[in-house]
Amino acid sequence: MNLWNRLMCYSRRRSPWLFHMNGGSCNGCDIELIASLTPRYDAEQLGVRLEGSPRHADILCITGPVTHNAVNAIKTVYGQVCGPKAVVAIGSCPATTNVFIDSRTLDGPLNRHIPVDVFVPGCPPRPDAIILGVAKAAEILAERAAKKIPIDPVVMPLVGPPCNGACACSTPNAPKSTEEQP
């Protein structure tokens, strides 16, 4: 890797810009994503910024169980993000369609439509978990720019109080966790 590439990797890891897309979510995950950028959690110290246009973004954050109306928009926006890019699925909804499983107006889960790099579980995940997921995605982004090899999706560990069983995080078509649950 020459110096230029190393510099690019470093800067990609240090300033991931996000584009947030709502694929039919209940707002819970969206609010937690915004909360993670505000003073208490302060994701901006990692160089994270929420961008208004997918063309400026490196990381696509998708919430919600992917409704029929959102599928085409998600594909279009995914195509508009300039490479190298990473996709973070925030919440249980894009991973498994959560409590809305079996709904006829859904076209989820998300990885049927676009490749997902990081799954952040939780309904909704806590802001700390979202920041952890975005940081992981930034690492993947840098790696991807350097190596151009496919990277397997990562399922982040659960952060915060244990699941009370009300969500559908144990649904069979959930991707297998690659990390130990704490």
Added chain:
Amino acid sequence: MSYKIPMGPYHPALEEPYKLDLICEGETVSDAKLHIGFNFRGIEHLAESRNYIQVIALMERVCGICSNIHTLTLCQAMEQLTGQTPPPRAQYIRVVVAELERLHSHVLWAGIAAKLMGFKTMFMTCFELREKVMDILQAISGNRVNYSMNRIGGVNRDIDDPLAVLAMVEQLEREMVRTVIPIFTTSTTARLRCAGIGVLSNRKAVSCGVVGPTARASGLPQDLRRAAPYAAYSEMEFDVPVQQDGDVRARLLVRALEIMESCKILRQALTKMPPGEISTGDAKIAFSAGTATSRVEAPRGEVMYSVSWKESSRNPSRVHVRTPTFVNMPAIRWMVIGARLADTPLIQASIDPCYSCTDR
């Protein structure tokens, strides 16, 4: 010559996907069309295939901002069908959680409105304050968004030490009075940006049938907590703030004053909380056939649930939801007609729309 500007469905000024088609003459908006349905998850249909325990978890996820209100309304309707009455302590806990939710929703709205005004510092201040409300909610329920507090015949978790929560609420109130309220009520930036735009006259408000803070900002003194008290609201003393102007600033003032009223209700509920059980227990739940309706004042206005049950069934045969945004939404058209194009993001946000509730 008029031209059309489509805004959305995925637009940085919009929190949720929906589409606003603005017909403009120069810089002035002459008409607007609203397209919704991007969040349609078919929840009402799904509810018919869930039993009475699962349906509560499902309905909690209609909206992430007013999640408690949805389960509260659903549980009240199901309590009518099962003939259970929650014990007094449960009623008080319901009031506490509902008011905390109103607080966080209003502060969140204030933050988003500040961002649309271009007042980024205020946005950050509001969200910092909101984290304090979330701390209290987390201390009570263990969760930040979906609290799962309500069940048929009571609540799931007790508030062990109301006075400790009261101390947190009092500190919160002091900070609200010190930072957020003065900026919204007296700051020149907010006044110049909001006064006189997006006017919804009293007559139009009546004919659109708007509810909640939008109605109260147009001079309609309606509030279900006062008009048809549920839970323990009949024992609380509070005012219903009403403003006559009907513009964005009036909506801002109504919400700022409601934050103060919520703190007042919280203080009363936490000091007067009676001892006793928090739910009617796990007695066998038997539904009688029929339809029950329940109405609750959510942060955005009136939510109504109508739940139907068939004889000896575990699943509801119909759950119908009417959300406040559904009735407030048509009023956007009357607010933006004649407004400047640059003001429309703020005007459409001023009704505090929640399209994930409306689409379901």
